[in-house]
Amino acid sequence: MSKGKVWLIGAGPSDPGLFTLKGKLVLEQADVVVYDQLVGDGILKMIPKSAEKIDVGKKAGNHKVPQEEINEILLREALNGKKVVRLKGGDPFLFGRGGEELELLCENKIPFEIVPGITSAISVPAYAGIPVTHRDYSPSLHIITAHRKRGSEETVDYKKLVALGDVTLVFLMGVGALNEISQGLIEAGMNKRTPAAILEKGTSSAQRRVVADIETLPKEAEKYNIGTPGIIVVGKVCTLAEKFHWAEDRELGGARIVVTRPKKRSSKLMEKLYNLGAEIIELPAIETVSVQSDTLNEMIQKINNFNWLVFTSAVSVEILFDYLKSIRMDIRNLVNIKWAAVGPATKDAIESRGILVDYIPEEYNGEALAKGLISILNKDDNILVFTPEGAAPPCVKALRQEGFNCDSMAVYKTEYEENEEIKLRVQDIVAFTSASTVKGFVRTMKNIDFKTVTAVCIGEQTAEEARKHEMKVAVSEKASIESLTEKITEIYNIMKHREKN
Template sequence: MTECKSVKKGKVWLVGAGPSDAGLFTLKGKSVLEQADVVVFDQLVGQGILAMIPRQAKKINVGKISGNHPVPQGEINRILLEEAQAGNRVVRLKGGDPFLFGRGGEELELLCEHGVSFEIIPGITSAISVPAYHGIPVTHRDFCSSVHIITGHTRNAAQADIDYPSLVELKGTLIFLMGVASMPSICKGLMDAGMDPSMPAAVLERGTTARQRRVISDITHLVDEAEKAQVQTPAIIVVGKVCSLAEDFHWAEDRPLGTKKIMVTRPKERSSALTARLQELGAEVLEVPTIETDVILDNTALSEALKNIKNYHWIAFTSPFGVKIFFERLRELRVDIRSLTGLKFAAIGSATQKAIEEIGILVDLVPEIYEGRALGEALSHRVLADEQAAGVKQQILVPRAKIGTDEVVRPLKEAKLNYLDLPVYDTVEAPDHEFRWYDETVDYVAFTSASTVRGFVKLAEGADFSKVQAACIGEQTAQEARKYGMKTYVAPQASIDSLVECILNIQE
């Protein structure tokens, strides 16, 4: 009998990453990216999207910038073919849309020749989205009824062979991609073809990011104005009457955090609430976890505590993650939640309180200050009062991180209370990242614990930490940041809302 062997078939997904803003990345693109074995990416893919690449995926940078193509197109095509033939799920991640001057068609030719499966996932093109982020509608019935997208250069020439007379006759909005270097010849070509020298025009730099800029002028003066502003790539050129609307319609930079780029260092599973609040206020958010939380799998002590849960009077949680692990293990051991009847619950802060109460259990104690020491002190006072009233010693269970601060349990120890300091998860520094995430474009780094600070320092090794503006939850976190010379801002309460308010109040 012949044994049938399964053959691992590879496939390529050609994915448009959009203009840069991670919020403009498509749901399908994100889903495919998160399952990739290999990611081949361009220079123009936004950092926020690069941060979505699975850590275990092989990453191949084939980035090209104007005048510098370190990886020729033919080599890119070969990489895609070889990785797919090796049985991998290959994502070719391209800025904007892969079929709009993105050479997507060229990259498919070799795959077709060899019968490699592929899919196309369109992306939002910068030709539409970048003007929108600057308040420029590419069509408006009072000004024009068509839009035309033109490349500023071609495969074999520094300048594209553009039919300027035809473009002028169309009387529509003209969008020139990859045309900054050709701006003088573009403006001259349009005027030589009969376009009104006072026609509004704009050059839009780094659109959809916190560093986006625009120069609004006319085709006669645009080149000089762009040179004065030292406009650099990536940028697009827009020519048409609609450019005059930017003065009234601009909006992106007007949001409270619309010109700020903020790095969030929380573990991936706990960063969504903070990221959502910052994005709602207009910030460009870069999620780069500097620590990871790992469940302690072979945890005999936790199993024993749960089996004997009736021996305890109080359970004190110091994080939502600890709550999650505790109740998941409770279900795994088939311990009925009704066995918790009569126990009292304490939480270090509002987020932890919410995690407990979502299970259906009301929290009995939350300290006024959301810090470990405050929790320990408040719990000590409450338990001592309970012991005096009942005439019985109380037992306290504290499920928390393996390397949790002693600030929580020190007051319990000083009060000579009976407690079990029970590690249920471990906090470790995130593995080394392959990208340089922190640079001068980051305005603030948000820290929620001392461990996230230490992880960041390792991640950004070699950086000038005196230039880091650190927004910190709690004085203990701020103290850790100050060790490295960071400029610190401390949220008055240890909560996400308070941290966001702290960032809003930072004065330059």
């Protein structure tokens, strides 16, 4: 068996938007991913389902798996011919022990690559509004680890750091050593009033900052119960945080939203929420799978017998056109047929194929679709409705009850995704776009009290499913991604206001 290869990839501080393009590209092709606890949830969700995941739980002062064993894991998997990704928080070579992990690989002639990551030493202060250098405040940046090798008696040389003058000092892995850092710098001659900051969970929705001076910072950090992961910044640049803070000022700054849409269909919602400052957790609760049968083929062969094609979802549009392409049927064969869509997303899916929609209801649901069609159809019209597998949707029943010749064709089915359970916080918001996504979420989250879940839903049918589990439910004004985003923003602002008061 030929040898595999190892990639040491820096995952950055937490925000998946700070993960490099190369890192994402390599990660998506991995056979095995060995990762630390400091890797953000959004990045972990990028790991392909086909990859084996090995959690080595490595963070400052707490190693679930000893470093020597991690080195052996990388070697073993590479010798088995695997593409191995070692996914590390921040940058693999900045106090990440990446060099140690390479030594054993080099001894065994295992090929490797390094994919640098954005270090928390720069990105976390930036998200807190602290530029680590500034011509008027600090000419240089010095990054120090406060965490020493186990058994080492070596200590930080505070006198040399203080002798550097008005510079920026960034201490990584130093939250537990804050008192020692403060005392060490003061005893080495640093002015007690030197500005300093401690920054917790930087670039995530839970990020917090405490700015004080080097003498009082330990007490202030204790007062606000600042924990790990965190970094300490010392220098005049810390005073700029009050002027330059920005991350929490965004409309959804500080929000964490769980998106349950199918992975292939979640990008638009995720993009809108992310651009407003939210941290996104992907939990695709369902997957839509096309259903092809002899009946579908028969129906398509006589498609010109129909006056109207009606679509109850965007996915049914995509499946139809993919099928037409697979059987080499030209869309010019669909002349003189009218097209109806249940809502804007479905309408966009049709019109992106170069066909203008003839009817869309004012309210985006099956009942409104049927009611609107009944008012404009001719009694001798033949209608074909594309549906999901299962019971006929309300619009089909309503059209048939009015005496219209209405056929329905199931073109896809919904399957529930197998997901790892996530730790849901009380302040999190879960976005649901269908009753199926609610059911899939409930199947995954087996160990929580659903009464604590804040659910923002598209449509009353989705909301009703969420209410069955006693979730706290809000419903978007319209059945669209734009309206759902607006409702999420509204609910988050209400929650934030309550928290302040």
